[in-house]
Amino acid sequence: MAPRRLVFNAFTMNAVAHVFQGMWAHPDSNQLDYCRIDVWVELARLLERARFDAVFFADVLGTHDAYGGSDDVAIRHALQIPSGDPAVLVPAMAHATSELGFAFTSSILSDHPFTFARRMSTLDHLSGGRVGWNVVTSALAGTARNYGLDGLPSHEQRYAWAEEYLEVVYRLWEDSWEDGAVLRDRARGVYADPARVHAIEHVGERYRVAGPHLAEPSPQRTPVLFQAGSSRAGRAFAARHAEAVFIHAFDPGGAARNIEDVRAQALAAGRRADDVLFIQAITFVLGSTEEEARRRDAELDQWVSDEGMAAHLSGIIGVDLSGVDLEAPIGEAERIDGVQGTLRALAENTSDRSLTFGELVKLQASTRVVGAPEQIADELERWAAAGVNGFNVSSVITPGTLEDFVEHAVPVLQERGLMQREYARGTLREKLFPGRGPRLRAPHPAATRPRAPALRGG
Amino acid sequence: MAPRRLVFNAFTMNAVAHVFQGMWAHPDSNQLDYCRIDVWVELARLLERARFDAVFFADVLGTHDAYGGSDDVAIRHALQIPSGDPAVLVPAMAHATSELGFAFTSSILSDHPFTFARRMSTLDHLSGGRVGWNVVTSALAGTARNYGLDGLPSHEQRYAWAEEYLEVVYRLWEDSWEDGAVLRDRARGVYADPARVHAIEHVGERYRVAGPHLAEPSPQRTPVLFQAGSSRAGRAFAARHAEAVFIHAFDPGGAARNIEDVRAQALAAGRRADDVLFIQAITFVLGSTEEEARRRDAELDQWVSDEGMAAHLSGIIGVDLSGVDLEAPIGEAERIDGVQGTLRALAENTSDRSLTFGELVKLQASTRVVGAPEQIADELERWAAAGVNGFNVSSVITPGTLEDFVEHAVPVLQERGLMQREYARGTLREKLFPGRGPRLRAPHPAATRPRAPALRGG
Numbered sequence: 001m002a003p004r005r006l007v008f009n010a011f012t013m014n015a016v017a018h019v020f021q022g023m024w025a026h027p028d029s030n031q032l033d034y035c036r037i038d039v040w041v042e043l044a045r046l047l048e049r050a051r052f053d054a055v056f057f058a059d060v061l062g063t064h065d066a067y068g069g070s071d072d073v074a075i076r077h078a079l080q081i082p083s084g085d086p087a088v089l090v091p092a093m094a095h096a097t098s099e100l101g102f103a104f105t106s107s108i109l110s111d112h113p114f115t116f117a118r119r120m121s122t123l124d125h126l127s128g129g130r131v132g133w134n135v136v137t138s139a140l141a142g143t144a145r146n147y148g149l150d151g152l153p154s155h156e157q158r159y160a161w162a163e164e165y166l167e168v169v170y171r172l173w174e175d176s177w178e179d180g181a182v183l184r185d186r187a188r189g190v191y192a193d194p195a196r197v198h199a200i201e202h203v204g205e206r207y208r209v210a211g212p213h214l215a216e217p218s219p220q221r222t223p224v225l226f227q228a229g230s231s232r233a234g235r236a237f238a239a240r241h242a243e244a245v246f247i248h249a250f251d252p253g254g255a256a257r258n259i260e261d262v263r264a265q266a267l268a269a270g271r272r273a274d275d276v277l278f279i280q281a282i283t284f285v286l287g288s289t290e291e292e293a294r295r296r297d298a299e300l301d302q303w304v305s306d307e308g309m310a311a312h313l314s315g316i317i318g319v320d321l322s323g324v325d326l327e328a329p330i331g332e333a334e335r336i337d338g339v340q341g342t343l344r345a346l347a348e349n350t351s352d353r354s355l356t357f358g359e360l361v362k363l364q365a366s367t368r369v370v371g372a373p374e375q376i377a378d379e380l381e382r383w384a385a386a387g388v389n390g391f392n393v394s395s396v397i398t399p400g401t402l403e404d405f406v407e408h409a410v411p412v413l414q415e416r417g418l419m420q421r422e423y424a425r426g427t428l429r430e431k432l433f434p435g436r437g438p439r440l441r442a443p444h445p446a447a448t449r450p451r452a453p454a455l456r457g458g
Numbered sequence: 459m460a461p462r463r464l465v466f467n468a469f470t471m472n473a474v475a476h477v478f479q480g481m482w483a484h485p486d487s488n489q490l491d492y493c494r495i496d497v498w499v500e501l502a503r504l505l506e507r508a509r510f511d512a513v514f515f516a517d518v519l520g521t522h523d524a525y526g527g528s529d530d531v532a533i534r535h536a537l538q539i540p541s542g543d544p545a546v547l548v549p550a551m552a553h554a555t556s557e558l559g560f561a562f563t564s565s566i567l568s569d570h571p572f573t574f575a576r577r578m579s580t581l582d583h584l585s586g587g588r589v590g591w592n593v594v595t596s597a598l599a600g601t602a603r604n605y606g607l608d609g610l611p612s613h614e615q616r617y618a619w620a621e622e623y624l625e626v627v628y629r630l631w632e633d634s635w636e637d638g639a640v641l642r643d644r645a646r647g648v649y650a651d652p653a654r655v656h657a658i659e660h661v662g663e664r665y666r667v668a669g670p671h672l673a674e675p676s677p678q679r680t681p682v683l684f685q686a687g688s689s690r691a692g693r694a695f696a697a698r699h700a701e702a703v704f705i706h707a708f709d710p711g712g713a714a715r716n717i718e719d720v721r722a723q724a725l726a727a728g729r730r731a732d733d734v735l736f737i738q739a740i741t742f743v744l745g746s747t748e749e750e751a752r753r754r755d756a757e758l759d760q761w762v763s764d765e766g767m768a769a770h771l772s773g774i775i776g777v778d779l780s781g782v783d784l785e786a787p788i789g790e791a792e793r794i795d796g797v798q799g800t801l802r803a804l805a806e807n808t809s810d811r812s813l814t815f816g817e818l819v820k821l822q823a824s825t826r827v828v829g830a831p832e833q834i835a836d837e838l839e840r841w842a843a844a845g846v847n848g849f850n851v852s853s854v855i856t857p858g859t860l861e862d863f864v865e866h867a868v869p870v871l872q873e874r875g876l877m878q879r880e881y882a883r884g885t886l887r888e889k890l891f892p893g894r895g896p897r898l899r900a901p902h903p904a905a906t907r908p909r910a911p912a913l914r915g916g
Contacts, residue, residue: 014580016649025644032642035583037553061572063670071652078649082674084580092550095495114519114604115568122472122542125493145668146572184490186483189763191474191536194529210603212521212529216540305647
């Protein structure tokens with residue numbers, strides 16, 4: 001039997017610098033053009049020609065200010081600042097394509113769920129059912145300070161908040177407008193049947209939302225749900241809600257352990273083993289031979305800002321790494337005050353204790369595969385054997401290294417059945433989960449919560 | 459001296475039905491296709507070919523539920539429900555055009571100012587400086603209930619809230635990144651100078667926002683500011699902040715009184731007489747002769763839903779008009795309980811006391827001009843003589859009556875110098891206020907507030 005094909009998303013950000021700090025200055029990079037809509041439209045066309053599943057936008061809502069106790073380094077290197085709203089890119093990219101999906105990150109801190117639910121429905125309508133949502137609870141302390149909080153609530157508190165947020169948007173997307181509510185009856189002049197459009201009357205800890213939802217049901221109703229949390233609370237949340245979990249293991253063994261944990265929790269929550277896809281962060285550097293690829297990798301590496309990379313990891317883990325000797329092996333770095341616990345968690349994903357701290361920082365940005373196209377394919381098969389269902393592909397240089405991948409690796413991956421040659425029909429959800437229809441179904445909590453009683457008289 | 463050319467915006471909504479209830483069912487209407495991005499892209503192209511200044515999107519965040527005490531009638535007639543987010547349409551429409559502006563409504567209730575400021579900066583970047591913001595404080599009680607409030611705060615409270623909201627976004631747009639902060643120095647690998655990027659550390663009644671702004675300065679920094687409030691507090695707010703005030707007088711005399719009032723307040727607030735444009739709501743029905751236009755108008759009128767129109771006005775004024783006899787003259791309708799005060803305010807804009815209530819309702823939707831192209835031009839000259847600077851043009855049928863206007867009226871208006879033949883260079887602000895540059899200047903409060911001290915050490 002042919003292997004199940006793998007999912008490929010382009011992992012990017014509406015910003016100058018996403019995960020590879022310093023690369024924007026490379027002469028072949030077009031990241032300085034991130035404010036040009038035509039550049040995003042061209043990216044969408046390239047990805048659709050290559051049969052990528054989706055473009056996946058990261059986002060942050062604060063600065064990376066742990067490194068050296070300020071965001072000076074972040075601002076100097078354009079480390080995820082400046083950035084732009086990813087959601088508004090979607091309709092322009094959808095207009096230029098017909099099959100590519102669009103997943104973007106949106107934090108529960110940034111938008112009120114009533115506003116967010118309509119925006120997402122709008123995007124699902126405009127794209128013909130091609131959107132996904134990466135549900136995040138924000139990890140940067142600076143984000144909290146932009147939204148009236150003194151600091152980030154604990155993981156547990158943020159995920160309790162996220163549970164209520166999802167309850168609100170699920171009810172707006174799934175329950176407010178019944179199937180059949182929309183009549184579009186021109187002859188009688190009746191657009192919708194008010195008896196089938198319901199208020200939701202949500203009253204919770206953080207939100208009171210009356211409804212009804214202002215948007216009519218979109219092709220998918222609830223967008224495809226992505227989640228990336230690696231904390232205990234985050235994994236439990238993913239097991240309950242996510243359709244695709246974004247993981248970041250350093251090697252296939254680490255991925256297998258992560259997948260086993262989340263899948264066991266998903267099964268315990270009543271979901272099926274194949275209800276959750278696992279998508280690994282990865283980066284490719286290609287050459288026609290391994291030697292050429294390694295030369296290319298070394299050349300690219302000279303553009304990387306070690307300081308920018310360390311500042312990024314500092315921001316993610318909330319620990320000032322400005323005093324760390326990047327040449328020291330991980331074991332030594334563990335002695336640095338305050339860094340131990342966090343590093344232990346990071347190092348869990350690799351068994352290689354001889355890594356230097358600088359190498360760990362780069363691994364943390366994205367697991368990198370360097371080689372000829374056949375070697376890339378071999379490596380992806382190892383990840384697939386570990387249970388990985390697909391990849392979020394970061395480009396070292398946009399669009400250069402992505403174009404290399406499309407031109408040289410995609411044909412080999414398609415030949416081996418690892419990458420699709422044609423899109424399946426239907427919405428993003430139907431493409432990722434063939435045969436299941438456009439909407440979430442039981443036992444997913446969006447589809448199994450008790451239906452709201454008809455709160456409106458009509 | 460040639461008359462100052464007038465501003466023309468297409469006034470629409472990402473919805474099935476904006477102001478003319480019932481028209482979606484007309485066989486020539488494409489409003490049922492509001493979820494198709496290509497329809498919006500085509501509209502943008504049409505408007506740019508005709509040299510419209512901008513497309514102006516209305517929006518609401520609740521249902522019109524005053525009529526009969528429920529939103530049944532609104533849902534049945536698609537009266538501004540369903541609707542979609544207008545902001546996400548902008549980049550796709552901007553990609554298909556190079557000069558057309560994009561103004562959209564966003565309420566202070568719907569978005570946190572930190573989130574909103576970045577979204578607006580993103581849109582200003584992606585469009586090359588072509589966006590405007592219609593600042594609203596929401597008028598529907600149902601909107602409040604979707605955002606955790608028991609009901610709408612008073613006009614005064616909402617405008618105090620809006621003052622703080624603007625203070626936050628002005629500081630993010632205008633103060634956070636100094637001119638010259640962005641270096642983009644590839645050779646040195648320095649994107650921006652942290653010493654010139656500032657936190658804002660806003661602490662106010664409703665918001666605490668640390669900053670810095672996540673977006674770098676966009677062409678206009680602050681988008682062109684539109685405002686539409688007609689209450690006393692709304693007019694005072696407009697006089698202080700608005701660059702274009704959207705008015706809705708029933709005749710040129712009513713417009714002149716409205717303009718005189720707001721302009722006097724603007725002068726008292728230290729602004730110049732020509733700092734504020736006044737944009738009147740209008741609708742055209744054309745024919746090659748007046749008789750043909752009147753026949754066309756009568757034909758279109760048969761599609762209008764009187765119930766839908768009355769439900770819309772009910773929602774706007776917050777008064778149940780379901781018991782009102784639409785055939786009765788205004789004088790009689792004033793006897794209806796609870797309706798008097800509101801109607802008196804509406805009727806202030808017209809001296810015609812013989813109007814029926816149904817006619818008043820339709821006037822309230824949009825002032826209508828019916829005639830041959832030369833008659834349209836004559837009428838617009840009368841409005842211009844009253845001090846009106848331009849028009850928000852609602853279409854009875856989209857795109858049909860808009861295409862009629864473009865094909866038959868625009869050439870006549872251009873011939874008389876009332877409508878531009880070519881776009882001026884630059885941003886939307888430069889097109890509307892030639893010679894003043896892309897950014898707000900003193901004495902506008904966005905440009906005259908004391909600069910934030912350098913709160914960051916960097």
